[in-house]
Amino acid sequence: MDGDSFQQWKNQCLNKCDFSKKGSVDEDISHVVSFINSQDRYFTTSSCSGRIILFDAVSDCPDVQKQNCSWLFVTHQKCQMEDVVRNHIVRGLEKSVGDATFKFEPFVLHVQCKQLEDAQLLHTVAINSGFRNSGITVGKKGKIIMAVRSTHCLEVPLSHRSHVLVTHQYLDFLVGVANQKMEENLKRIQRFSECLQAALQPQEEKCSFKEADNKTVYRRRRKRTQDVSVTDSSQNTQEHHENTEEEIDCDLLFLL
Amino acid sequence: MDGDSFQQWKNQCLNKCDFSKKGSVDEDISHVVSFINSQDRYFTTSSCSGRIILFDAVSDCPDVQKQNCSWLFVTHQKCQMEDVVRNHIVRGLEKSVGDATFKFEPFVLHVQCKQLEDAQLLHTVAINSGFRNSGITVGKKGKIIMAVRSTHCLEVPLSHRSHVLVTHQYLDFLVGVANQKMEENLKRIQRFSECLQAALQPQEEKCSFKEADNKTVYRRRRKRTQDVSVTDSSQNTQEHHENTEEEIDCDLLFLL
Structure with a gap:
């Protein structure tokens, strides 16, 4: 894509x-979004820093897209006072008329890129920061989007036909688990932000960075030890899957 | 990438x-994997048809990668006899010594592609079949991988420090929810398989297909109605996010 078209698109x-009621991006990622938009070769098209939500859906509806969800509770922050949040969730569940589900959704960011190599660089940074479900989309008209996505997940059904199926003790534990995931999510955002700035800084500064840090950030490879006690092919599918992702990492590690 | 190098890589x-103990791909996707591998421009590097798992991790370990998981139960099929599966899970939970988690993981497929446009075509098919987290990876040495990924998720903590936190009634409900997701997953695999065959069939056959079906499959756009009852910016972030994905769809819809 030529420079003028991209700049016009960006402007x-x-x-x-901004169609959001808030009218601005989430606080925890505003510095990342600003930094990306200050670069000639990138601009962000959508973002969410991560959130904890409780939503209600029509019971016994197999079609996910027709569940007509209503939202009972949502926060973008780590829950500082877990008992207060638990009470919010309990009150939310009292309003449930269908199947209520508790969910943690991690950081997601869509960035339009000028050239494919710009998307590749951003993809490398995302993968090395822990966002392993990131990927590139290339549209018919040349629009290149890099989506930063995590493998993080938490989705817990809490009620069925307005009948709550879990205890308050369980809700307390669940809020704690969601908080842990939110914390890990924020660490990854921080890592992504630092790696991105290092990758996009001017060439002369980048050299000194690479000398100092290439063994710590970019050469780091994920290794997991796994004590497997069930004999099933899926473990190996998973291992195979992991290996494949590691191979991709190897290819991408020295792109910067 | 030139044809010879790709073919060598493929061979x-x-x-x-195959390092899996099973030594073969999962039954529900063997036809998809075979079809892709019969094409000159593609080959699969890893796959999983989707699975329901129960795994045990070290309690209170904030680092996901150091949790040293052991697997207590796993199946790749829809649970035909839900009470039998529930009993398997109950027995699995009895063996838990840490934090046990129940999880549904959807279909995942990694395909190496000869050229970027081959990856684009596969990506279009994946998105239009419902695998909305699909994306392309382009490695430094020219390796192009298309990952087919779903937004489907279910991850439910069931025990903490070997203490079970939910009732048998809840487990019954959970197996039902996982089954619904497995069913929807299989429908999407079927849709992906059909769209893929239509997209990769010889040109003369494709024309007649396009005339007959272009209004039903490729022109279909996702529209969701959402009754939102909580005032929060995140809803709009989500809507904005949805809109962005729809825009991508529009670009990709007529690539075939």
Whole structure:
């Protein structure tokens, strides 16, 4: 894509009205979004720092897209006072008329990139920061989007036909688990932010960075020890899967 | 990448030992994997049809990668006899010495592609079949991988420090929810398989297919109605996110 078209696209996107009621990006990622948008070769098209939500859906509806969800509780922050949050969730569950589900959704970011190699660089940074489900989309008209996505997940059904199926003790534990995931999510965002700045800084600064840090960040490879006690092919599918992702990492590690 | 290098890579990959104990791909996707590997421009590097698992991890360990998981139960099929499965899970939980978690993991497939446009075509098929977290990876040495990934998720903590936190009634409900997700997963695999065959069939056949079906499959756009009852910016972030993905769809819809 030529420079003028990309810049026009960028201006159009960044100047258009933010349709969110908040009217701005989430606090925990505003520095990342600003930094990306300050670069000539990138601009962000959507983002969410991560959130904990409780939503209600129509019971016994097999079609996910027709469940007509309503939201009972949502926060983008780590829950500082877990008992207060637990009470919010309990009150939310009292309003449930269908199947209520508790969910943690991690950081997600979509970035439009000028050239494919710009997307590759961003993808490398995302993978090495722990966002292993990241990927590139190339549209028919040349639009290149890099999506930063995590493998993090937590999705817990809590009620069925408005009948709550779990105890308060379980809700306390669940909020703690979601908090741990939110904390890990924030660490990864921080790592992504630091790696991104290092990768996009001017060439002369980058050299000194690489000398100092290439053994700590970019050469780091994920190794997991796994004590497997069930004999099933899926473990090996998983291992195979892991190996494949490691291979991808190897290819990408020295792109910067 | 030139044709010879790709073919060598493909031969090497497909002829090497399958490290899984099962020694073969999962039954529900063997036809998809075979079809892809019969094409000159593609070969699969890893796959899993989807599974329901129960695993045990070290309690109070904030580092996901150091949890040293052991697996207590796993199946790749929809649970035909839900009470039998529930009993398997109950027995699995009795063996838990840490934090046991129940999880549904959807279909995942990694395909190495000859050229970027081959990856784009596969990506279009994946997105239009419902695998909305799919994405392309381009390695430094020119290796192009298309990952088919779903947004489907279910991850439910069941015990803490070997103490079970939920009732048998809840486990019954959970197995039902996982079964619904497994069913939807299989429908999407079927849709992916059909779209893929249509997209990769010879040109003359494709024309007649397009005339007959282009209004039903490729022109279909996701529209969701959402009754939102909590005032929070995240809803709009989500809507914005949805819109962005729809835009991507629009770009990709007529690639075939």
